[in-house]
Amino acid sequence: MTINHDSTLTCPNCGHVEMLAMPSNACQFFHHCSGCGKRLKPLPGDCCVFCSYGDVPCPPIQEQSGST
Template sequence: MADPILISRLRCPECGHEKDEEMPTNACMFFYNCSACGVRLQPLQGDCCVFCSYGTVPCPPIQEGDCCNG
């Protein structure tokens, strides 16, 4: 199995700001504060983390097929 991708670009749905962030490899990230507008992002219904909802790459647990939510 290939190593998971660890960088995802998060896009704030409120202001459109984008930022590359390193994802944790052993957990899902439930909250993220936008560094531009300060809004607190939470996963959309059905997603396990903010990277799966707002990122360009799903979180490492999802990439490895072993999500904390599934």
């Protein structure tokens, strides 16, 4: 299984798009948008900002689901 460590994060507030490297062994709970400065946090039921606003789920979730 190949784990993707890059995700494109889209701010729900301003629509700013950022390509970010995800931590490989932890979920990132907060991220400050570089477009509007808003502090993003996960939606209810998601473990991190990448699972809520990214195009790729975080590595721990990728490992759990077995996705590539």
